[in-house]
Amino acid sequence: MTKEAISPGRGPSAVRRILGPAPLLGLLTGALACVLIERFFGQQVSDLLHLPKMPVLFGILTISKVVAGLVNALFKGAAFEGIELLQLPAAGVYFAVVYLLPLIGVGRITAGAANRAAAALARMPLPASALVHLGLMYVTLHVWAGMSDYRLITLNLTLIAVLFTLSLNIINGYMGEFSCSHPAFMAIGAYISSLFTVGLFVDDKVLGKALVAMPMDYLTFPLALILGGGAAAAGALIIAIPSFKTRGDYLAIISLAFLFIVKSLFENLQVLGGARGIAGQPDWATLPVIFAVVVLGIWIINNFVTSTLGKALNAVRDDETAAEAMTVNTRRVKMTAFLVGAFWAGVAGGLLAHVLRYINPAMFGVQKLAEVLAMVYFGGLNSVYGSIVGAVSISLLGEALRPLEILKWIFIPLLLILVMIYRPTGLVAFRDFDLRKAMGPRTDSRPKV
Amino acid sequence: MALLRVEHMTHYFGGLRAVHDYNLEIEAGQIVGLIGPNGAGKTTIFNLLTGIHTPSEGRILLDGRPINGLAPNRIAALGLGRTFQNLCLWRHMSVLDHVRLAHYARIDYGLAGAFFGTARRHRQEARIEARSRELLELVGIGHLADQGVLNLPYGAQRRVELARALAVAPKVLFLDEPTVGMTPEELGQMMGIIRQLHQQLGLAIFLIEHRLKMVMELCQRIQTLVFGEVIAEGTPGQIQNDPRVIEAYLGKETVD
Numbered sequence: 001m002t003k004e005a006i007s008p009g010r011g012p013s014a015v016r017r018i019l020g021p022a023p024l025l026g027l028l029t030g031a032l033a034c035v036l037i038e039r040f041f042g043q044q045v046s047d048l049l050h051l052p053k054m055p056v057l058f059g060i061l062t063i064s065k066v067v068a069g070l071v072n073a074l075f076k077g078a079a080f081e082g083i084e085l086l087q088l089p090a091a092g093v094y095f096a097v098v099y100l101l102p103l104i105g106v107g108r109i110t111a112g113a114a115n116r117a118a119a120a121l122a123r124m125p126l127p128a129s130a131l132v133h134l135g136l137m138y139v140t141l142h143v144w145a146g147m148s149d150y151r152l153i154t155l156n157l158t159l160i161a162v163l164f165t166l167s168l169n170i171i172n173g174y175m176g177e178f179s180c181s182h183p184a185f186m187a188i189g190a191y192i193s194s195l196f197t198v199g200l201f202v203d204d205k206v207l208g209k210a211l212v213a214m215p216m217d218y219l220t221f222p223l224a225l226i227l228g229g230g231a232a233a234a235g236a237l238i239i240a241i242p243s244f245k246t247r248g249d250y251l252a253i254i255s256l257a258f259l260f261i262v263k264s265l266f267e268n269l270q271v272l273g274g275a276r277g278i279a280g281q282p283d284w285a286t287l288p289v290i291f292a293v294v295v296l297g298i299w300i301i302n303n304f305v306t307s308t309l310g311k312a313l314n315a316v317r318d319d320e321t322a323a324e325a326m327t328v329n330t331r332r333v334k335m336t337a338f339l340v341g342a343f344w345a346g347v348a349g350g351l352l353a354h355v356l357r358y359i360n361p362a363m364f365g366v367q368k369l370a371e372v373l374a375m376v377y378f379g380g381l382n383s384v385y386g387s388i389v390g391a392v393s394i395s396l397l398g399e400a401l402r403p404l405e406i407l408k409w410i411f412i413p414l415l416l417i418l419v420m421i422y423r424p425t426g427l428v429a430f431r432d433f434d435l436r437k438a439m440g441p442r443t444d445s446r447p448k449v
Numbered sequence: 450m451a452l453l454r455v456e457h458m459t460h461y462f463g464g465l466r467a468v469h470d471y472n473l474e475i476e477a478g479q480i481v482g483l484i485g486p487n488g489a490g491k492t493t494i495f496n497l498l499t500g501i502h503t504p505s506e507g508r509i510l511l512d513g514r515p516i517n518g519l520a521p522n523r524i525a526a527l528g529l530g531r532t533f534q535n536l537c538l539w540r541h542m543s544v545l546d547h548v549r550l551a552h553y554a555r556i557d558y559g560l561a562g563a564f565f566g567t568a569r570r571h572r573q574e575a576r577i578e579a580r581s582r583e584l585l586e587l588v589g590i591g592h593l594a595d596q597g598v599l600n601l602p603y604g605a606q607r608r609v610e611l612a613r614a615l616a617v618a619p620k621v622l623f624l625d626e627p628t629v630g631m632t633p634e635e636l637g638q639m640m641g642i643i644r645q646l647h648q649q650l651g652l653a654i655f656l657i658e659h660r661l662k663m664v665m666e667l668c669q670r671i672q673t674l675v676f677g678e679v680i681a682e683g684t685p686g687q688i689q690n691d692p693r694v695i696e697a698y699l700g701k702e703t704v705d
Contacts, residue, residue, distance in 0.1 A: 300564045300565070303563060303564055303565060303566045304560075304563045304564055307558075307562070307563040307566075307570060307574070308549050308550055308552065308553065308556055308574060308577060309553070309556060309558075309560070309562075309563040310563055311542065311546055311549070311550050312550060312553055314539060314541055314542055314546075315539045315542065315550050317539075317541075318538075318539035318540050318541055318542065319537045319538065319539055319540075321501065321521075321533075321537060322533065322537035322538070322539065323522075323539075323550075324500075324501075324520070324521040324522045324525070325499060325501075325521055325522075325525055325530075325531050325533075325537075326522075326525060326550060326551040326553065326613060326614075326616075326617060327522050327525040327526040327551065327552075327553045327554035327555075327617055328522055328550065328553045328554075329520075329522050329553075329554075330522065336560065382541065430541055
């Protein structure tokens with residue numbers, strides 16, 4: 001309701017018009033159909049199209065490989081066979097046949113039934129409806145990621161990036177401060193949770209022999225994540241106390257300093273493996289675990305920012321004096337938001353450590369900072385949707401453009417610059433995430449012109 | 450016992466004496482006006498009383514309780530609502546959210562409620578929303594509740610500030626030039642609303658205003674501030690004919 005009011009005059013988007021009246025439920029069904037088609041016929045389709053192998057990332061990777069080959073041929077004189085150019089249209093056709101057409105087709109065909117189902121779900125309690133949608137989403141992702149290990153690791157890292165980005169959006173977007181210490185919080189989370197899992201349950205060169213041997217030790221993983229998040233929040237307190245005593249831009253400077261301090265601390269703490277870091281984390285961060293934690297994180301953060309307590313963040317950002325005059329305890333608001341952001345960054349770090357099963361201080365430097373800032377500002381400030389869009393698109397682009405090597409670092413920043421010019425607050429900024437509305441039937445909101 | 454009482458308040462900005470020996474008493478249900486030429490220190494007095502600045506000397510008592518030195522949010526929560534001379538709205542928030550947020554001090558569902566969306570939170574948020582809508586109706590912009598504030602015409606934005614100040618549940622309402630920049634039509638409406646609030650809610654109001662006509666019509670008592678000092682205080686009739694006030698506004702009459 002608020003959303004349309006704040007951005008008036010925006011009709012249904014182009015994507016919406018193509019997909020027609022399909023509700024989220026229908027789109028998820030369509031997506032599931034796509035991945036099932038790929039699962040059973042993907043190989044045949046790619047053979048028919050004479051693709052060297054089944055495209056892993058919707059064909060973008062294939063395209064960028066060909067482009068990279070072309071560039072190398074032009075500038076470095078590397079061998080390039082003209083026949084490879086045929087892969088460009090082939091990858092497009094593959095994407096259309098396997099993903100685009102089934103998604104639109106199934107979405108449109110099932111729109112009526114899906115809308116009725118969505119309406120029935122809407123009458124049920126919100127958690128029930130949410131579980132159905134999430135279940136469908138999970139199955140889709142599971143099938144998609146099940147087709148290659150590369151997809152699985154990309155998906156895992158992308159999900160973690162979503163949580164990480166959203167946790168920074170609380171501070172940089174919702175609260176409008178500029179914090180640079182998020183990779184440090186992630187590092188603290190990664191190290192503390194690794195300390196817990198590796199120290200207790202794994203024989204390790206750095207941390208010594210396992211202290212505990214118990215069955216079903218993976219059940220302690222939530223505790224490890226909470227400890228990691230808690231430690232990150234405690235670290236955040238060190239920044240928050242001096243930075244929020246006064247008004248002004250101290251946070252950016254102090255938090256940047258904190259990032260370097262934490263990184264060099266881990267580099268020099270030989271008990272934690274020094275610059276080589278800690279390896280051998282147990283393989284507990286599987287896709288279902290990550291999916292569950294990320295969904296939980298999004299749910300909690302979204303609850304927070306849509307409550308009146310959370311809206312106080314926006315008030316502090318837009319006019320702090322007015323917020324104070326309207327009984328808002330601005331210092332407490334800022335501290336809370338900062339600590340919440342740090343906590344979830346720590347949790348994301350814990351997940352990351354157990355996906356990669358190896359961490360070292362170099363992973364949490366300025367490059368990580370640049371990456372997460374890009375995700376936040378690209379996706380959109382003050383918006384859960386935005387963080388998801390930003391994290392997913394930058395992660396996938398980063399992966400898909402990998403063959404372009406150095407050109408990737410021209411293409412992605414160029415994209416960022418364009419977004420900053422045409423949508424200065426990001427792609428989907430200032431948008432409330434209304435679960436009930438997102439999952440509801442779309443019969444009542446047909447495009448009106 | 451006066452609802453709001455200020456005793457011998459003096460304030461310095463560095464070496465500059467902005468306010469000198471200022472005294473004020475506002476009884477429940479009273480409208481008191483503060484007039485004076487530009488730069489006299491009227492808004493400074495508002496900022497001192499609402500806690501944005503802490504007075505160098507003197508005492509401020511709200512309902513018998515000393516409030517000088519408290520943070521602005523504490524003072525506001527004790528019952529002091531205000532509007533700002535140059536609108537201080539939250540540009541990305543809807544009208545309804547403005548009024549809802551001003552209930553901040555009375556939210557007690559805590560962080561657990563905020564994170565997990567407890568039943569208690571939903572009950573409380575529903576109550577706050579209902580009351581916010583009532584307040585918006587009261588100032589006549591109920592139909593604009595779901596608009597973003599920046600989409601509103603100027604007069605309506607002023608009313609948002611007013612509704613927001615009322616949501617604090619003030620004992621005394623501070624209005625800092627509520628009609629500045631308004632068209633005559635908007636001015637008339639605003640005066641009507643202020644009068645209505647005063648009658649319906651029995652609010653005590655402390656008003657800074659430049660338009661003497663409005664102050665004369667609304668206020669029971671008026672203070673005239675010049676260079677941080679009150680040079681005259683009394684009923685509208687007394688102020689209107691006070692030679693010192695006329696001098697402050699129009700300059701001294703000289704015959705050559």
